[in-house]
Amino acid sequence: MAYLELNNIYKTYGEGENSTEVLSNINLTMEEGEFVAIVGFTGSGKTTLVNLINGLLQPTSGEVLFKGVPVTDTSHERGVIFQNYSLLPWLTVGQNIYMAVKEAFPKESKKVLMERVKEYVGMVNLSPAINKRPKELSGGMRQRVAVARALAMNPEMIIMDEPLGALDALTRGNLQDEILNIWSQDKRTALLITNDVDEGIYMADRIIPLKPGPNATLGPEFKINIERPRDKTAMNDNPEYKKTRNAIIEYLMDIGDERKTVSDVEYKLPELTPKSFVA
Amino acid sequence: MEQEMVLKNENSLSSSLKQMLLKLTPSIKKDGIIKSLKNTGITLLSILMFIGLWQMGSKALYNKEADYRIEKALTERGEEAAAAERACIESGDSSCQPNTLPSPSQVWASLQSLIADHNLIGAKKNAFAKKMAATNEKMIAEGKDPIVYTGRASFVDIVLTSIKTVFAGFLLAMFIAVPIGIIIGLSPSLRSAFNWFIQIFKPVSPVVWYLLVFMIVKTLYIGDSSDNAFVISFISVGLCAMWATLVNTAMGVASVDKDYINVAKVLKLGTFQKVFKVILPSSLPLIFTGLRITLSVAWMVLIAIELLAQSQGLGLFVWEEFQNGANDSNSKIIVAMFVIGIIGFLLDRLMLAVQNMVSFNKNEMA
Numbered sequence: 326m327a328y329l330e331l332n333n334i335y336k337t338y339g340e341g342e343n344s345t346e347v348l349s350n351i352n353l354t355m356e357e358g359e360f361v362a363i364v365g366f367t368g369s370g371k372t373t374l375v376n377l378i379n380g381l382l383q384p385t386s387g388e389v390l391f392k393g394v395p396v397t398d399t400s401h402e403r404g405v406i407f408q409n410y411s412l413l414p415w416l417t418v419g420q421n422i423y424m425a426v427k428e429a430f431p432k433e434s435k436k437v438l439m440e441r442v443k444e445y446v447g448m449v450n451l452s453p454a455i456n457k458r459p460k461e462l463s464g465g466m467r468q469r470v471a472v473a474r475a476l477a478m479n480p481e482m483i484i485m486d487e488p489l490g491a492l493d494a495l496t497r498g499n500l501q502d503e504i505l506n507i508w509s510q511d512k513r514t515a516l517l518i519t520n521d522v523d524e525g526i527y528m529a530d531r532i533i534p535l536k537p538g539p540n541a542t543l544g545p546e547f548k549i550n551i552e553r554p555r556d557k558t559a560m561n562d563n564p565e566y567k568k569t570r571n572a573i574i575e576y577l578m579d580i581g582d583e584r585k586t587v588s589d590v591e592y593k594l595p596e597l598t599p600k601s602f603v604a
Numbered sequence: 605m606e607q608e609m610v611l612k613n614e615n616s617l618s619s620s621l622k623q624m625l626l627k628l629t630p631s632i633k634k635d636g637i638i639k640s641l642k643n644t645g646i647t648l649l650s651i652l653m654f655i656g657l658w659q660m661g662s663k664a665l666y667n668k669e670a671d672y673r674i675e676k677a678l679t680e681r682g683e684e685a686a687a688a689e690r691a692c693i694e695s696g697d698s699s700c701q702p703n704t705l706p707s708p709s710q711v712w713a714s715l716q717s718l719i720a721d722h723n724l725i726g727a728k729k730n731a732f733a734k735k736m737a738a739t740n741e742k743m744i745a746e747g748k749d750p751i752v753y754t755g756r757a758s759f760v761d762i763v764l765t766s767i768k769t770v771f772a773g774f775l776l777a778m779f780i781a782v783p784i785g786i787i788i789g790l791s792p793s794l795r796s797a798f799n800w801f802i803q804i805f806k807p808v809s810p811v812v813w814y815l816l817v818f819m820i821v822k823t824l825y826i827g828d829s830s831d832n833a834f835v836i837s838f839i840s841v842g843l844c845a846m847w848a849t850l851v852n853t854a855m856g857v858a859s860v861d862k863d864y865i866n867v868a869k870v871l872k873l874g875t876f877q878k879v880f881k882v883i884l885p886s887s888l889p890l891i892f893t894g895l896r897i898t899l900s901v902a903w904m905v906l907i908a909i910e911l912l913a914q915s916q917g918l919g920l921f922v923w924e925e926f927q928n929g930a931n932d933s934n935s936k937i938i939v940a941m942f943v944i945g946i947i948g949f950l951l952d953r954l955m956l957a958v959q960n961m962v963s964f965n966k967n968e969m970a
């Protein structure tokens with residue numbers, strides 16, 4: 326039995342004439358302890374896919390199985406880092422994370438929870454900002470708070486929706502390493518949505534492209550056969566790395582071109598006769 | 605060389621002055637100070653212009669009425685009577701003054717006399733309290749109610765009564781509208797069930813609310829000789845003014861950002877936590893906008909309701925002065941008008957400050 330299974334998932338938004346099928350025939354299997362990255366174009370339905378897996382959305386047809394059980398609701402076993410951070414603006418950084426750990430560890434004392442909050446705030450280098458409210462933080466800082474909040478809940482599976490998009494290269498690298506650290510301790514399972522192929526190659530065991538929508542579906546997977554722990558600088562000279570990277574980018578460029586040609590064909594002009602304004 | 609020195613000095617002087625100012629007003633820059641000075645200047649100028657126009661207007665109205673009176677005396681009672689009338693008006697005798705829009709100075713004088721009157725009544729009250737102190741002590745010891753001063757209320761007492769009534773009405777509105785607003789905001793079906801109710805009762809005029817409350821309270825107080833004017837007025841004010849808060853609360857609760865709801869779901873907050881830790885904080889800004897409108901509506905309808913309810917507040921004061929028709933009645937009405945306006949403004953400022961305190965910038969948020 327696979328750890329996470331998506332079988333023939335279809336997701337349609339809206340009803341009747343206005344409905345659009347965002348995701349079509351998505352099939353994905355993840356084993357426990359795996360790190361999978363999904364790369365895709367903007368608007369292709371990545372967030373929709375993430376929300377189907379974390380339980381915020383239900384598929385129109387098909388099923389999501391987590392450890393063999395259909396996903397019908399959210400769960401603390403599956404931690405989420407939202408793309409738009411989703412911090413509560415009336416709470417400070419510390420309070421935002423405290424709220425999460427309190428729900429995740431209801432039996433722990435306040436002191437233990439506070440320690441945990443401090444630990445994770447420190448991990449994302451935000452200790453000086455622990456008493457600030459989100460609006461006083463930069464986009465990148467907010468993103469780090471969101472990362473800390475999700476990781477502090479100690480989920481079995483970490484679902485990340487473009488978690489590092491707004492960060493500079495250095496912080497990004499640090500957080501990638503932190504996430505990898507946490508993932509490799511007790512062999513957690515991780516799903517990373519990203520638009521950065523290099524990030525995917527550095528972090529994941531497999532990269533799966535999501536074709537552009539509507540009717541987005543998953544493309545062929547690319548296995549990353551580079552030994553862990555990976556070294557960013559050394560990786561650049563690794564022939565395996567170069568090969569995989571080129572293959573993925575070529576594939577993405579091809580479907581990008583396809584999208585352009587397809588969209589050229591798709592636009593049908595409605596038959597309209599201009600209305601005369603002169604009566 | 606010397607020139608340079610001077611320049612340098614001036615520079616350091618102005619810069620140290622600037623620093624001092626910056627220290628005093630950390631948020632206001634130099635531009636800010638100039639701007640605010642300019643704004644104050646414009647405000648002062650506009651006040652002066654307003655008083656000038658008012659003076660001219662009241663003068664014109666005064667002359668029109670005076671001319672009419674003299675003319676009337678002339679046509680009805682002959683030349684002698686007209687001359688007498690003119691002399692009477694010019695002498696400033698109160699028996700024949702034109703009764704029209706009072707001038708700024710008359711209003712100012714009325715304000716002074718109202719304050720003097722307040723001090724007089726205050727002195728009387730003190731004297732009364734002193735005189736009755738021994739008796740009252742005895743009465744309290746015997747378990748009876750002490751005798752209190754029941755003389756005429758001063759202008760300040762009247763204003764205080766109005767403020768008390770408006771706050772009681774505001775609190776009533778808050779305690780009714782906020783909980784109901786939260787409940788109907790949470791449930792779309794309750795929202796549609798309540799919608800007709802809100803739509804129908806929201807536009808009802810204060811007078812009708814007063815009559816409704818009067819019908820009910822009168823019966824409840826039947827056989828009770830105590831004064832129920834205050835109760836009737838504050839309940840009517842509350843019912844009149846609560847709708848903005850009700851609608852805004854329901855809207856705020858119903859339109860919580862989807863991201864926050866998603867957070868609540870992913871953290872698996874319980875219903876209580878979800879309402880009090882996520883939904884309410886996020887709708888606080890809208891709730892307070894509603895409360896601010898409620899307070900200003902409450903203050904606005906208060907005057908009419910006090911008049912109807914015969915409650916010893918500004919509404920009744922204005923009406924009684926109008927009925928009274930004494931020489932300075934008109935200027936007292938204008939004094940009341942300014943007091944009403946200024947208190948309304950201050951109440952609004954108070955609510956704005958509270959509102960700013962609880963609001964967070966949603967747009968900047970993610």
Ligand SMILES: Nc1ncnc2c1ncn2[C@@H]1O[C@H](COP(=O)(O)OP(=O)(O)OP(=O)(O)O)[C@@H](O)[C@H]1O
Pocket residue numbers: 338339347365366367368369370371372373374408538
């Ligand atoms: N609640 C919704 N109702 C209707 N349409 C929606 C809804 N949410 C998303 N969509 C549509 O579904 C498509 C996919 O959206 P989604 O947010 O999943 O894309 P994405 O890949 O995450 O994009 P991005 O890279 O910008 O984050 C978009 O065309 C969007 O307009």
Ligand SMILES: [Mg+2]
Pocket residue numbers: 371372373408486
């Ligand atoms: Mg997205």
